[in-house]
Amino acid sequence: EDQVTQSPEALRLQEGESSSLNCSYTVSGLRGLFWYRQDPGKGPEFLFTLYSAGEEKEKERLKATLTKKESFLHITAPKPEDSATYLCAVQAYRGTASKLTFGTGTRLQVTL
Amino acid sequence: DAGITQSPRYKITETGRQVTLMCHQTWSHSYMFWYRQDLGHGLRLIYYSAAADITDKGEVPDGYVVSRSKTENFPLTLESATRSQTSVYFCASSNRDNTEAFFGQGTRLTVV
Numbered sequence: 001e002d003q004v005t006q007s008p009e010a011l012r013l014q015e016g017e018s019s020s021l022n023c024s025y026t027v028s029g030l031r032g033l034f035w036y037r038q039d040p041g042k043g044p045e046f047l048f049t050l051y052s053a054g055e056e057k058e059k060e061r062l063k064a065t066l067t068k069k070e071s072f073l074h075i076t077a078p079k080p081e082d083s084a085t086y087l088c089a090v091q092a093y094r095g096t097a098s099k100l101t102f103g104t105g106t107r108l109q110v111t112l
Numbered sequence: 113d114a115g116i117t118q119s120p121r122y123k124i125t126e127t128g129r130q131v132t133l134m135c136h137q138t139w140s141h142s143y144m145f146w147y148r149q150d151l152g153h154g155l156r157l158i159y160y161s162a163a164a165d166i167t168d169k170g171e172v173p174d175g176y177v178v179s180r181s182k183t184e185n186f187p188l189t190l191e192s193a194t195r196s197q198t199s200v201y202f203c204a205s206s207n208r209d210n211t212e213a214f215f216g217q218g219t220r221l222t223v224v
Binding site: 100 | 218
């Protein structure tokens with residue numbers, strides 16, 4: 001069974017204080033690892049897809065990296081508008097199935 | 113409007129009633145998904161569809177029915193609502209099997 005564990009559950013940072021969110025996964029045959037951002041009362045918003053170990057992707061203050069067992073979302077010099085819940089999900093090879101297994105998220109709060 | 117829309121945004125229903133949640137996307141994406149989001153469980157897949165008239169069960173399908181007669185619509189029906197189905201429901205769509213999914217704004221359903 002595919003499993004995704006995100007840590008920490010919650011993180012409070014001051015503006016400009018860089019940190020990393022962790023996503024550990026267990027999956028038989030990783031097809032892709034996805035990062036989403038979710039604001040309160042809204043649907044998840046896509047950030048990144050990583051397909052193989054060693055891959056990295058960046059978008060503004062966010063950088064996602066992938067190893068064979070985990071992914072990190074690095075946040076450099078965060079701003080209050082980066083406050084959100086960050087979700088990680090994995091997709092495995094299951095024939096024609098297209099299913100994502102999500103973690104429970106890291107709730108990030110960035111204060112002035 | 114372009115994108116993916118869900119209706120209603122909020123719904124209160126009584127135990128035992130049938131309720132249908134609507135999902136409409138304007139991108140002509142092949143894949144559509146229904147997830148539920150509950151505290152402590154993250155997003156869990158209920159049903160998905162790879163194309164019109166093709167649907168399959170996800171992780172938590174019991175008590176739900178879906179149909180997809182047109183590519184753009186993917187309604188989710190609770191045949192006889194139970195309190196355990198109180199949740200936030202998200203519809204999503206994607207263009208291909210292993211690419212990012214785009215989520216709707218969600219429907220908050222309360223079963224009393």
